[in-house]
Amino acid sequence: MGTSASQLPKDLLSEYQELTFLTKQEILLAHKRFTELLAKDDRSCSNPRLPMSRILTLPELKSNPFKERICLVFSTSDNKDGSLTFEDFLDLLSAFSDSATSDIKSHYAFRIFDFDDDGTLDRKDLERLVNCLTGDTDETRLTSDEMKQLINNILEESDIDKDGTVNLSEFQHVISRSPDFVSSFKIVL
Amino acid sequence: MSWARERQTLDAGQIHYGPHQSLRLRERPSNSAVQRPPQFNWNADQPEEGAKGRPRNLKELPLPMELKKAIRQVQQMKVPVMSNWQSWKISKSKTMKRFLEESREVLAYVAPWRRTLHKIGGHFGGGVQSYFLFLRFLVVLNFLSFLLIAGFVLAPSIVFQSSPGNSETQNSIDQIECMIYSPEPQSLSVFYQYFLDLLTGMGFMEYSYLFYGFYNNTEMMNLQLSYNIPMAYLLTTAFYFIFCLICIVLRMGAVIRDVVKTGGRAVGGYSTLVFTAWDYGLQGNRATNLKQNNIRYQLQMDLEEERIRKVAASLTMAQTVRLYSLRAFLNLVVFGLIGAAFYAIFKATQFSQSQTGGDFLDLIVQYLPSIVITAANFLVPFLCDKIALLERHSPSTTVILALLRAVFLRLVSLGVLLFTLWNGITCNGVTESAACSVCQYNHKQYPCWETRVGQEMYKLTVFDFITVIAVMILVEFPRRMLVDHCPCKLAQFVGRQEFVVPQNVLGLVYGQTVVWTGALFCPLLPAINTIKFIIIFYCRKITLFQNCRPADRTFRSNSSNFFFLLVLLLGWSLATVALIYAAVMIHPSMGCGPFRFLSMMWSVVPDSLQLLSNSSRDFLYFMGSQAFCIPLFVLLCVVLCYIAALASIYGKTVSLLQSQLKMEGRDKQFLVKRIKELNSASRGKKR
Numbered sequence: 001m002g003t004s005a006s007q008l009p010k011d012l013l014s015e016y017q018e019l020t021f022l023t024k025q026e027i028l029l030a031h032k033r034f035t036e037l038l039a040k041d042d043r044s045c046s047n048p049r050l051p052m053s054r055i056l057t058l059p060e061l062k063s064n065p066f067k068e069r070i071c072l073v074f075s076t077s078d079n080k081d082g083s084l085t086f087e088d089f090l091d092l093l094s095a096f097s098d099s100a101t102s103d104i105k106s107h108y109a110f111r112i113f114d115f116d117d118d119g120t121l122d123r124k125d126l127e128r129l130v131n132c133l134t135g136d137t138d139e140t141r142l143t144s145d146e147m148k149q150l151i152n153n154i155l156e157e158s159d160i161d162k163d164g165t166v167n168l169s170e171f172q173h174v175i176s177r178s179p180d181f182v183s184s185f186k187i188v189l
Numbered sequence: 190m191s192w193a194r195e196r197q198t199l200d201a202g203q204i205h206y207g208p209h210q211s212l213r214l215r216e217r218p219s220n221s222a223v224q225r226p227p228q229f230n231w232n233a234d235q236p237e238e239g240a241k242g243r244p245r246n247l248k249e250l251p252l253p254m255e256l257k258k259a260i261r262q263v264q265q266m267k268v269p270v271m272s273n274w275q276s277w278k279i280s281k282s283k284t285m286k287r288f289l290e291e292s293r294e295v296l297a298y299v300a301p302w303r304r305t306l307h308k309i310g311g312h313f314g315g316g317v318q319s320y321f322l323f324l325r326f327l328v329v330l331n332f333l334s335f336l337l338i339a340g341f342v343l344a345p346s347i348v349f350q351s352s353p354g355n356s357e358t359q360n361s362i363d364q365i366e367c368m369i370y371s372p373e374p375q376s377l378s379v380f381y382q383y384f385l386d387l388l389t390g391m392g393f394m395e396y397s398y399l400f401y402g403f404y405n406n407t408e409m410m411n412l413q414l415s416y417n418i419p420m421a422y423l424l425t426t427a428f429y430f431i432f433c434l435i436c437i438v439l440r441m442g443a444v445i446r447d448v449v450k451t452g453g454r455a456v457g458g459y460s461t462l463v464f465t466a467w468d469y470g471l472q473g474n475r476a477t478n479l480k481q482n483n484i485r486y487q488l489q490m491d492l493e494e495e496r497i498r499k500v501a502a503s504l505t506m507a508q509t510v511r512l513y514s515l516r517a518f519l520n521l522v523v524f525g526l527i528g529a530a531f532y533a534i535f536k537a538t539q540f541s542q543s544q545t546g547g548d549f550l551d552l553i554v555q556y557l558p559s560i561v562i563t564a565a566n567f568l569v570p571f572l573c574d575k576i577a578l579l580e581r582h583s584p585s586t587t588v589i590l591a592l593l594r595a596v597f598l599r600l601v602s603l604g605v606l607l608f609t610l611w612n613g614i615t616c617n618g619v620t621e622s623a624a625c626s627v628c629q630y631n632h633k634q635y636p637c638w639e640t641r642v643g644q645e646m647y648k649l650t651v652f653d654f655i656t657v658i659a660v661m662i663l664v665e666f667p668r669r670m671l672v673d674h675c676p677c678k679l680a681q682f683v684g685r686q687e688f689v690v691p692q693n694v695l696g697l698v699y700g701q702t703v704v705w706t707g708a709l710f711c712p713l714l715p716a717i718n719t720i721k722f723i724i725i726f727y728c729r730k731i732t733l734f735q736n737c738r739p740a741d742r743t744f745r746s747n748s749s750n751f752f753f754l755l756v757l758l759l760g761w762s763l764a765t766v767a768l769i770y771a772a773v774m775i776h777p778s779m780g781c782g783p784f785r786f787l788s789m790m791w792s793v794v795p796d797s798l799q800l801l802s803n804s805s806r807d808f809l810y811f812m813g814s815q816a817f818c819i820p821l822f823v824l825l826c827v828v829l830c831y832i833a834a835l836a837s838i839y840g841k842t843v844s845l846l847q848s849q850l851k852m853e854g855r856d857k858q859f860l861v862k863r864i865k866e867l868n869s870a871s872r873g874k875k876r
């Protein structure tokens with residue numbers, strides 16, 4: 001990124017344009033927001049990493065119940081702390097952008113919902129997912145009976161091969177039949 | 190990341206999370222196998238690359254940027270063997286793509302209210318946003334329509350009005366009596382008269398560019414240029430309708446593509462809800478909490494609904510009969526209510542048409558049909574909602590039923606108004622009766638009936654607008670003040686008002702239908718409507734942010750979008766039928782308007798066809814003949830059948846694949862069981 005922190009080189013910009021679903025303006029805006037979040041002394045370093053706690057101060061992510069998962073999924077950091085480089089950040093915005101395909105969105109949605117990173121959504125993942133959706137406090141959680149019934153129903157509907165978990169292709173099958181998903185899986189800066 | 194290591198990870202296999210990995214991973218959840226990033230198979234892309242000449246779009250790979258960059262480098266290295274033609278094609282497609290992207294950017298930048306819509310979506314979710322998107326669509330549609338009309342009718346009329354050398358066709362006509370039409374207002378008028386005129390479209394408004402009656406039957410005939418105002422008037426209106434149809438169908442197409450892709454039915458309510466319910470665009474704690482409440486409420490409702498359905502399935506015969514007879518009876522009541530509303534509109538229109546005068550009381554009489562229609566549209570759906578509670582349908586059915594009733598009421602009440610007017614104009618369709626025999630229409634009461642119909646539509650538009658503003662200032666705002674500042678229980682119980690999307694959309698559709706109906710008789714109505722909708726946009730935005738809390742039930746934006754457009758299309762067809770009937774069946778008034786000497790509006794088209802050169806006329810006749818239309822019709826039918834067959838085959842394939850998946854799953858489970866058995870058996874032997 002060189003010396004001028006607020007400016008992206010032109011060839012890099014066009015490369016980003018080719019590799020993401022973002023437009024030029026969106027990439028520039030993303031870069032601006034990203035450098036704003038960086039600490040002063042980090043700006044000069046060549047490929048700075050933004051720690052998760054800083055990223056979560058973005059108003060677009062701040063109140064999202066899946067915010068930590070989103071960071072963890074898009075982070076390429078080796079020690080799994082959810083920190084993002086600028087390119088990771090672009091990947092995130094690209095997946096959540098308006099023009100990303102339903103395939104790529106559902107892929108990332110699956111990984112966000114896969115809380116234990118084991119490649120399938122099992123009962124525990126589903127329970128955590130539902131808790132995120134309804135709010136994870138004592139008075140907002142579903143009762144355990146309701147939760148049990150709900151998870152049974154979900155598995156009944158979408159676990160086609162009846163192995164007790166929802167895998168990616170089953171998940172994408174559900175998503176492909178829900179027209180609203182693409183419009184709701186969206187974060188725009 | 191070093192190149193070698195990258196290579197290794199990338200070569201390891203296909204993109205992970207395949208269906209077959211799941212079992213293995215569950216059996217052995219060791220961290221090293223699990224926490225691996227998604228991988229990419231270098232060799233898998235090659236056949237595709239060879240076939241298409243262009244590798245798969247890198248954007249669509251769910252990989253981190255670093256890997257994408259590496260893949261891109263490799264692809265660029267592989268490219269060189271290529272003919273000039275191919276490389277030219279690729280570079281062309283690249284520039285094309287860039288151009289498209291850029292133009293899309295510009296469009297997005299030009300599109301009005303982008304930030305506002307974004308903010309609304311962030312605070313109130315996709316459902317409410319879809320209402321505003323719909324409103325913006327209508328504003329743009331109306332504005333373009335206005336440009337169309339201004340360009341082809343208004344501007345030429347103004348120019349020719351002042352320029353000499355135009356010829357007004359003056360046929361000798363024997364029915365002098367029919368031509369009496371003197372709309373000029375009395376010279377002395379009270380000061381508030383202007384205000385009244387503005388509201389009713391009478392007086393100084395009546396004889397202006399606003400209404401049909403003012404336009405002349407000018408024909409411009411120069412050597413360089415010939416322009417026929419009546420022809421332009423009719424064709425512009427026709428084109429306006431076709432234009433609107435195209436816009437709606439295009440928009441519908443975009444929506445329906447998703448609906449068709451989803452197979453028309455959801456896989457299951459719960460999984461769809463849980464997997465797709467979250468709106469990632471939401472910002473702020475308040476919105477998030479509301480959304481969470483919404484989802485919890487919906488989940489609980491659905492679970493509850495399922496319980497109710499189980500109860501309903503176990504009902505005894507007698508209970509079922511009782512329930513259904515109750516529903517039938519309530520339906521009768523609803524239809525009685527709707528019928529009563531129609532009768533009231535009919536009577537009110539008749540009464541207001543028979544009165545003429547000029548004072549303030551008259552204003553109310555003038556507005557009586559609008560008032561009755563608005564009141565009916567407010568009261569009857571309200572009662573229907575209350576009745577729907579007794580019917581004990583499932584909640585989703587209740588919503589749809591209430592909407593359908595409201596749509597029916599809205600559109601048919603407009604139809605009743607038109608029917609009443611038609612009754613008066615054509616003497617109940619009996620042209621031989623005393624009042625109509627001279628001019629084919631009731632010339633005493635309606636010297637220029639088109640202007641009259643235009644005024645009616647103008648009044649409906651204005652009144653609709655006034656109600657929106659009045660409701661906002663007099664009801665919504667005080668209610669909010671009361672709820673916010675009055676601690677008493679009642680106010681807290683009533684609570685802030687909900688922003689109910691479907692009802693609001695219906696209001697818009699109704700307004701648009703009125704505009705379409707009046708388009709032929711009041712050419713500037715689209716312009717008025719543009720302004721009206723723009724103001725409504727801001728008003729709604731203000732009420733939304735100041736006075737409203739989001740609805741308890743969320744509306745699925747995409748599926749309801751389709752429904753909105755369908756209703757809009759219904760309104761469009763109602764207006765089209767009415768206008769085609771007016772243009773073809775009713776004698777145009779002889780005292781005013783561009784068609785004053787014709788037996789019907791449509792006859793201007795065949796007349797001007799006579800002026801064309803022989804070959805082009807023959808071509809147009811051929812286009813309209815059966816020899817052309819029937820084959821075209823047959824061809825379209827064949828295409829339609831083909832597409833329908835294709836769709837059904839896709840549906841079958843989906844279900845086939847589904848059953849295949851099931852079979853494979855069973856196989857897999859069987860094998861896993863076998864392995865376990867063998868394992869334990871061999872372990873037993875070892876011991």
